[in-house]
Amino acid sequence: MTETTDDSQIIALIRDPKTTRRGFETMVRLYSEKLYWQVRRIVLTHEDADDVLQNTFLKAWSSLDTFHGDSKIYTWLSRIAINEALDFMRRQKNKPTLSTDDSDMGIANRLMADDYFDGDETEAQLQEAIALLPDVQKTVFTLRYYDEMKYSDISRLLGTSEGGLKASYHIAVKKITEFFKQHD
Numbered sequence: 001m002t003e004t005t006d007d008s009q010i011i012a013l014i015r016d017p018k019t020t021r022r023g024f025e026t027m028v029r030l031y032s033e034k035l036y037w038q039v040r041r042i043v044l045t046h047e048d049a050d051d052v053l054q055n056t057f058l059k060a061w062s063s064l065d066t067f068h069g070d071s072k073i074y075t076w077l078s079r080i081a082i083n084e085a086l087d088f089m090r091r092q093k094n095k096p097t098l099s100t101d102d103s104d105m106g107i108a109n110r111l112m113a114d115d116y117f118d119g120d121e122t123e124a125q126l127q128e129a130i131a132l133l134p135d136v137q138k139t140v141f142t143l144r145y146y147d148e149m150k151y152s153d154i155s156r157l158l159g160t161s162e163g164g165l166k167a168s169y170h171i172a173v174k175k176i177t178e179f180f181k182q183h184d
Contacts (some may be wrong), residue, residue, distance in 0.1 A: 052088050130142065137175070140168040144167060
């Protein structure tokens with residue numbers, strides 16, 4: 001079998017009951033890594049990113065019949081992944097912690113101790129600054145800064161205006177800059 005990478009080919013596989021599973025597996029294979037990093041920048045740890053990514057694909061599998069092909073497959077999956085990551089972060093904020101060790105240890109320190117984190121101390125501090133942002137600013141910043149998404153694409157993904165996204169990004173950059181000034 002040749003590698004299927006075109007959205008229309010994947011959609012055709014998914015629509016045919018005989019090849020739905022193969023189409024979905026192709027979709028997972030093609031987009032897992034990119035989605036993983038998108039989610040990882042929001043939830044920060046490898047284990048949490050894996051959990052969120054698994055939930056993303058479970059939700060996508062159960063919602064295959066609602067995907068009409070109006071957007072690209074990656075855009076659809078990305079929307080699910082971001083929503084799952086933000087839901088995960090909200091649940092974490094509301095979850096009582098049993099140990100104070102993790103909460104006392106800054107995000108930068110936890111990342112530096114994470115075997116799966118391959119950044120330096122500056123990247124860890126950047127992640128800590130990003131983690132302090134409100135969810136919308138955090139999401140806009142990560143999509144724009146790391147994924148280099150256009151505002152128009154982010155707007156479609158999040159269902160918000162480009163002007164609001166630009167303002168959120170600008171405010172996020174100011175807050176991150178201020179964080180680095182305070183921690184220099």
